[in-house]
Amino acid sequence: MENSGNKPFTILHMNELFIGLMSGTSLDGMDAVLVSFGDSPQDIKMIGHSYVAYEDTFKKSLLALHLPYSNELEDSLMIGNMLSQQAYQTVEALLKKTGTTSKDIKAIGFHGQTIRHQPQKGYTLQIGNPALLAELSGINVIADFRNRDVAAGGQGAPLVPAFHKEIFSHATMHRAIINIGGIANITNLNPNSSILGFDSGPGNLLLDFWTKTHLNQAFDKEGAWAQKGQVIPELLDVFLQDTYFEKAPPKSTGRDHFNEAWLNKHLQKSYANQDIQRTLLELTAISIANAIHAHLKNVSEIYLCGGGALNNFLIERLKLLIPSTQIQLTDALGIATQHVEAAAFAWLAKQSLFSKPGNLPEVTGAKGLRILGALYPA
Numbered sequence: 001m002e003n004s005g006n007k008p009f010t011i012l013h014m015n016e017l018f019i020g021l022m023s024g025t026s027l028d029g030m031d032a033v034l035v036s037f038g039d040s041p042q043d044i045k046m047i048g049h050s051y052v053a054y055e056d057t058f059k060k061s062l063l064a065l066h067l068p069y070s071n072e073l074e075d076s077l078m079i080g081n082m083l084s085q086q087a088y089q090t091v092e093a094l095l096k097k098t099g100t101t102s103k104d105i106k107a108i109g110f111h112g113q114t115i116r117h118q119p120q121k122g123y124t125l126q127i128g129n130p131a132l133l134a135e136l137s138g139i140n141v142i143a144d145f146r147n148r149d150v151a152a153g154g155q156g157a158p159l160v161p162a163f164h165k166e167i168f169s170h171a172t173m174h175r176a177i178i179n180i181g182g183i184a185n186i187t188n189l190n191p192n193s194s195i196l197g198f199d200s201g202p203g204n205l206l207l208d209f210w211t212k213t214h215l216n217q218a219f220d221k222e223g224a225w226a227q228k229g230q231v232i233p234e235l236l237d238v239f240l241q242d243t244y245f246e247k248a249p250p251k252s253t254g255r256d257h258f259n260e261a262w263l264n265k266h267l268q269k270s271y272a273n274q275d276i277q278r279t280l281l282e283l284t285a286i287s288i289a290n291a292i293h294a295h296l297k298n299v300s301e302i303y304l305c306g307g308g309a310l311n312n313f314l315i316e317r318l319k320l321l322i323p324s325t326q327i328q329l330t331d332a333l334g335i336a337t338q339h340v341e342a343a344a345f346a347w348l349a350k351q352s353l354f355s356k357p358g359n360l361p362e363v364t365g366a367k368g369l370r371i372l373g374a375l376y377p378a
Helices: 056-064 072-098 130-137 147-151 160-168 205-215 221-227 233-240 260-266 273-295 312-321 337-353
Strands: 017-022 029-037 044-053 105-110 113-118 123-127 141-143 175-180 183-189 196-202 301-305 326-329 374-376
Touching (some): 056 072, 072 105, 072 113, 123 147, 130 141, 160 175, 160 196, 175 337, 196 205, 196 273, 205 260, 205 273, 221 312, 233 260, 233 273, 273 312, 301 337
Parallel strands (some): 017 105
Antiparallel strands (some): 113 123, 183 196
């Protein structure tokens, strides 16, 4: 393969360094991790992490793109360039923090920012300009991981279960990995059956929106505000009647479905704000627990990651709703809760450069294994 960039292709060897970048549904900022992959699947070393928070104006611009408006095409491209600038700042901070240079890095796995996710219509859209990121950083960039799976008839999401399978599987123990970001997704790692992965429903997305609206805070730290409220049974029942919860995996969702308009549609009566927050937290907890009971029979261990894993009250509710299963953080498996998703995109970049599949058809519904991502050489 010819390479028109400045960095020549070389044969890949293990223990080379990859960077993973992740900006999720919560829209709070950009995470970057520096990862070294060893000779065996679970021989992975997290070398460093950096994070750049999004300013409110930038976050509002990203949120606006989730709905159609008159100048959305130009705005999506301009904001995509801004996102790549944010990504570059995050990469530079990571390199400085870890004492590495661009020449040390084999590739960046760049997820971009999902603004539309409609696999049933044949598309998913993550904005960001990987060519600009390659130009700024001087590092090969792998991006556009989801569209190949969608082209093969899949959901294009969730993609992290393939990474969970590679890194967190146990030969005899039945485990589940629950990533609670803006959307919550579950990976079933049963050594006696094929892998299962799907989005269970809202994670932090609605909780963060309600907290920002009424407390002007980015999130409800440790679930303290929700804990002061009371569950509104009739409102919770209406939430849980959403047809998404009835769908069988494979399935995925996002802000296209669970959003401010979805919430407001159900708020037909006046309730105390903290009671709505409490009810939204219960929605997240119950939808996760219901999915576990329906699709992950006899799971022995559950490991949590993502921002929701730091919500102590949410974890308390999950432990009460799933009492027979040990629940802890992915830190116990060697990867901090906030680093798992970004590490997954470092792994997906590695898979792409090795010309190895990055999807799991049994998770996404694709017709088969596919090599994911497009290369933008430095």
